[in-house]
Amino acid sequence: MSGRRVFFYVQHLLGIGHLRRAATIARALRKEGLSVAFLSGGPPVAGLDLGGAELVQLPPALTADAAFSGLVDADGRPVDAAWRERRRAALLEAFDRIDPQVVLIELFPFGRRAFRFELLPLLEAAAKRRPRRPACVSSVRDILVAKNDPGRLAETVSVTRRYFDRVLVHGDPRLVRFDATFAAATDIADLLHYTGYVVDGERPTERPGERGKDGEGEVLVSAGGGAVGEALLRTALAARPLTSLKAAPWRFVTGTNMPEAAAAALAAAAPAGVVVERFREDFPNLLRNCRLSISQGGYNTVLELLCAGARAVIVPFARGGETEQTLRAQLLAERGLCTVVDESGLTPEKLAAAIEAALAAGPARIGDIDVAGAAATARAVAALATAAADGTLPPLPRR
Secondary structure: OOOOEEEEEEOOOOOOHHHHHHHHHHHHHHHOOOEEEEEEOOOOOOOOOOOOOEEEEOOOEEEOOOOOOOEEEOOOOEOOHHHHHHHHHHHHHHHHHHOOOEEEEEOOOOOOHHHHHHHHHHHHHHHOOOOOOOEEEEEEEOOOOOOOOHHHHHHHHHHHHHHOOEEEEEOOOOOOOHHHOOOOHHHHHHHEEEOOOOOOOOOOOOOHHHOOOOOOOOEEEEOOOOOOOHHHHHHHHHHHHHOOOOOOOEEEEOOOOOOHHHHHHHHHHOOOOEEEEOOOOOHHHHHHHOOEEEEOOOHHHHHHHHHHOOOEEEOOOOHHHOOHHHHHHHHHHHOOOOEEOOOOOOOHHHHHHHHHHHHHHOOOOOOOOOOOHHHHHHHHHHHHHHHHHHOOOOOOOOO
């Protein structure tokens, strides 16, 4: 690799939202003229568009279950010390080979604590790099899973100030500020930089004839990557005959991570007028054309909904102590941008009532929310890469 080089570490554990957002950023980095090595620590995902970045696949790790009770390897076995040593060695070897000007790490130290065994050595190696150290940047979404442990907060602040030059928050403070879910944000305020939201694609065209007709008039039911979406899709299928849209076409997109047996069972139960598919490459276009969207509340899905201007029912994923999707959905509902139904106690009747409420409320409008976060991230990283190459980064650690 040549020129300004970015070492981009991403670890997805359950769904593929983190990976999709990171891939969008990688494409923006490439457009900015940067060389990118994309270090993926989760299971491989076919067809991932990295814009020409080099994919470096680490030994895959994923969560044992939806409650994030532990890490397992690609064969479903709990990871052990020997596995961790192999991962750490592979990561550090890649770092030495690529010799980057920027180390960009997705979510850590605000999450992914289970990977401290390799990320702290990586950050230490970057800090000690001579003659010129690379800039270290944390890439983090707008809303974290809420933690109230003072010791955990103090540790996160300490690691951030010791190793990181910048924290890029992929959000817009006019919708939600970082301190809403990270109570110690004032302790790192000088390192925080809001990029705007990272969205795959641009705002929808105002000329429908230019965007194709697939999905027109449909109810679009989706589950993101699909790993935890089976219950929502089954409930939506049962809710269909209870709604005023029972005669409309419905399209279910299960996501590639839904177990094959679950997707097959859903397809077998689908009556006439219902299509069940695993994946749609043109999903944003389907959102623009649909009559109503029913989905979970992940970062990527919500931003695609807003950009599409779709009527939306959101059922936030809330198992395993997850709070991120619920807060995001509530903030949007307060703005009149969606109708929210709690995952707990979800029934076909409750979902049907929410569908009618969403139809009465009208479509979402993105308004003044900043969705140019991919390009802004690329510009910020490029500037740090230039400073690292010139040797003008300030010294670390910052206390």
